[in-house]
Amino acid sequence: MILKSLKPLELLKSQRSIASIMGLSQKHNFKSQDILLEGLLNSPLTALSENEIIMKETVRKLANEQIAPCVRDMEKDGKLKESIVELLFQNGLLGIEIEEEYGGAGCNFMTTILTVEEISKVDPSVAVLVDIQNTLVDAIIKKLGTAEQKKKYLTRLAADTVGSFALTETTSGTDAFAMKTNAKKDGSDYIINGSKMWISNSDIAGLFVLMANANPAAGYKGITCFLVDRDLPGITVAKPEKKLGICQLGQGYKYTAGFLNESRIGIAAQQIGIAQGCFDATIPYTLERKQFKQPIFDFQSMQHQIARIATQIECARLLTYNAARLVEANQPFVKQAAMAKYFAAEVAQETCIKCIDWMGGLGFSKDFIQEKFYRDCKVGSIYEGTTNIQLSTIARQIKQEYES
Ligand SMILES: Cc1cc2nc3c(=O)[nH]c(=O)nc-3n(C[C@H](O)[C@H](O)[C@H](O)COP(=O)(O)OP(=O)(O)OC[C@H]3O[C@@H](n4cnc5c(N)ncnc54)[C@H](O)[C@@H]3O)c2cc1C
Numbered sequence: 008m009i010l011k012s013l014k015p016l017e018l019l020k021s022q023r024s025i026a027s028i029m030g031l032s033q034k035h036n037f038k039s040q041d042i043l044l045e046g047l048l049n050s051p052l053t054a055l056s057e058n059e060i061i062m063k064e065t066v067r068k069l070a071n072e073q074i075a076p077c078v079r080d081m082e083k084d085g086k087l088k089e090s091i092v093e094l095l096f097q098n099g100l101l102g103i104e105i106e107e108e109y110g111g112a113g114c115n116f117m118t119t120i121l122t123v124e125e126i127s128k129v130d131p132s133v134a135v136l137v138d139i140q141n142t143l144v145d146a147i148i149k150k151l152g153t154a155e156q157k158k159k160y161l162t163r164l165a166a167d168t169v170g171s172f173a174l175t176e177t178t179s180g181t182d183a184f185a186m187k188t189n190a191k192k193d194g195s196d197y198i199i200n201g202s203k204m205w206i207s208n209s210d211i212a213g214l215f216v217l218m219a220n221a222n223p224a225a226g227y228k229g230i231t232c233f234l235v236d237r238d239l240p241g242i243t244v245a246k247p248e249k250k251l252g253i254c255q256l257g258q259g260y261k262y263t264a265g266f267l268n269e270s271r272i273g274i275a276a277q278q279i280g281i282a283q284g285c286f287d288a289t290i291p292y293t294l295e296r297k298q299f300k301q302p303i304f305d306f307q308s309m310q311h312q313i314a315r316i317a318t319q320i321e322c323a324r325l326l327t328y329n330a331a332r333l334v335e336a337n338q339p340f341v342k343q344a345a346m347a348k349y350f351a352a353e354v355a356q357e358t359c360i361k362c363i364d365w366m367g368g369l370g371f372s373k374d375f376i377q378e379k380f381y382r383d384c385k386v387g388s389i390y391e392g393t394t395n396i397q398l399s400t401i402a403r404q405i406k407q408e409y410e411s
Contacts, residue, residue: 052328055121062114063121069098070129078130082379091133092169092211100126101140102165105149109161116269120276120331124324127280128287131383134277136169136208142270144170144216147232151262160214160234171212173203173235174263180205181396183218184227184260190219197221199233205390213237218259230259268341269334271348271391275327278351278387282320282358285380289362296367309365316358323351342404349397352387359384 055063077088095101103119105111112118119141126134148160164170179185188201199219209215215235222229235242290313293304303309326347333340359381363370370377388394 052325052332055117058114059118059121062118063125065098066100066122066125067128069094070126070133074126074133075129078379081130081132087133087136087208087211092136095133095137096165096167099165100137101169102145102161103137103141105145105161105165109157110165111145111161112165116272116334117328117331120272120327123273123276124280124283124327127277128284131277131281131380134280135274138270138273138277139172139207140164140170142273143172143266144214146269147172147216147262147266148234151232156234164214168213169208169211170214170216171206171209173206173209173215173217175203175205176201177204181393183263184230186218186220186230188217188219189223190221190231190233192221197233199235207390218263221256225257227260228257230263231256232259232262267391268344271397272327272330272334272340272344274387274391275323275330275344275347275351278348278355278384279320279323279327281380281384281387282316282323282351282355285355285359285362285377285384286316286320288376288380289365292369293365303365312361312365316354316361319354320358323347323354326350342401345392345397345400345404348392349388349394349401352384352394355384355387356381 073094074091077091081088081091099112100122102109102111103114103122104116105113107113119138122141123134123138126137145161145164148156148164152160160168174183174186176186176188178187186201188199188203190197190199197219199217201219203209203217206212206215214237217233217235218230219233220227220229221231290304293309293313294302296303304313326343330340330343330347333343359377362377363381366375366377369375372378392400
C-alpha cells in the first residue's frame with residue numbers, strides 16, 4: 008500500500024509554486040517537498056488521506072475488539088500476550104513504514120502516528136511497542152542499513168521479530184552519550200561489553216539496535232549503532248558479544264539524537280491517545296451520574312473543566328500532527344516535535360487527573376480504567392527525553408532563531 012498524504016498532487020497541476028504564493032523570487036530553489044506543503048496550506052491539520060483514514064479505522068476496530076479484552080489480564084501478568092504481538096504482526100502494525108518488498112505495509116510516518124494514538128486509547132503498553140518498533144528500530148535500519156541488512160532485518164521485523172532500542176545505562180540516562188558500553192574490533196566483528204537498562208520490550212525482543220562506544224578515546228564521537236541478534240551466544244549482561252555494525256563508526260551519537268527527535272512524536276501520539284481514551288471513558292459517566300437531581304455534566308463548573316481539557320487535547324493533537332507532517336515534508340521539525348512531546352505528556356497527566364476527579368470515588372478504584380491511564384501516562388514525561396530536556400531543546404531553538 009503506497010500512501011500519499013493529503014492531496015498535494017492535485018495542486019501540482021496548477022504549476023503554482025509556494026514561492027509565487029509567498030511572493031518570493033522564482034529563482035529560489037524550492038524542492039518537491041515545498042510543493043507538498045503548498046497542498047497542505049489548503050487543508051486543516053487534522054485532514055487525513057483516504058489510506059490514513061482506512062488505517063486509523065482499522066486500528067481503532069482492532070484495538071477495541073481484540074486488544075481491549077486482554078488489557079486487564081496483561082496488566083495482571085505484567086507482560087504482553089503472545090497473541091497480541093502476533094495480532095500486531097498479522098496486521099502489519101510492526102512494519103508500518105517498511106517497504107512492501109520487505110513485507111512491510113509501505114505506509115507513511117503519519118500512519119504510524121495515527122496507529123500509536125488509536126492503540127494508546129486502549130492500551131498504552133501495546134502502543135509503545137508499536138511506537139518503538141516503527142519509529143526507532145525499523146526507521147533506523149530503513150534509513151541507515153545496507154541493502155543486505157535491510158533484506159535480512161526489515162523482513163524479519165515486518166514478519167515476526169520484535170526489536171528493542173538499547174541506549175540507556177544505569178549511569179547514563181539523560182546524559183546518554185556518557186555510556187560505558189564499548190565495542191572492540193575483533194577481526195571482522197566487534198566484541199561489545201556493557202549493560203543496558205530500561206530497555207522496553209527487551210523480554211520479547213529478537214533484535215537489539217544497540218549503542219556502544221567503539222572509540223572511547225574520542226568521547227561521544229566514538230558512539231556507534233550495532234544490530235545485535237538475541238540468539239547470538241553471550242548476550243547477557245557483562246558478557247562479550249559479537250555484533251554487526253550498522254552505522255559508520257562514531258556516527259551513532261548523531262543518528263541517535265536525530266532518530267529520537269523524530270520518535271518522540273510517536274510518544275506525543277501515545278500521550279494524546281491516553282488522554283483521549285481516558286476522556287472518552289469518562290464523559291459518558293458524567294452524563295449519566297446524577298447529583299442534586301441533574302447530570303454532573305450539567306454543572307457549569309464541570310462543563311468549564313471538561314471544555315478546557317477537550318481544548319488541551321485538541322491542541323496537543325494539532326502540535327503532534329503538525330510535527331508529523333513536517334517530518335514527512337522534510338522540513339525542520341525539532342522544535343515542534345519537542346513541543347508536541349512536552350505538551351502532550353502534560354495534557355495526558357492533567358486529563359487523567361481530571362477524569363479521576365470527575366468519576367468521584369469510583370475514579371480512585373482499580374475497577375475503573377481511569378486510574379490505569381493515570382499510571383500509564385506518567386512515563387510520558389520521562390522516556391525519550393524528559394520534559395526538562397524537551398524544554399531545553401525548545402529554548403535552544405528559540406535562541407538560535409533570535410540570534411541568527
Ligand atoms: C518505562 C521506561 C521505558 C524506557 N524505555 C527505554 C528504551 O526502550 N530504550 C532506552 O534506551 N531507554 C529507555 N528508557 C530510559 C529513559 O529514556 C530514561 O529513563 C530517561 O532518558 C531519563 O534518564 P534517567 O532515568 O537516567 O534520569 P536522569 O537522567 O537521572 O534524570 C533525572 C532528572 O534530572 C533531570 N535532568 C537530567 N539532566 C538534566 C539537564 N541537563 N537539564 C535539566 N534537567 C536534567 C531530568 O529531567 C529528570 O527530571 C525507558 C525508561 C522508562 C522509565
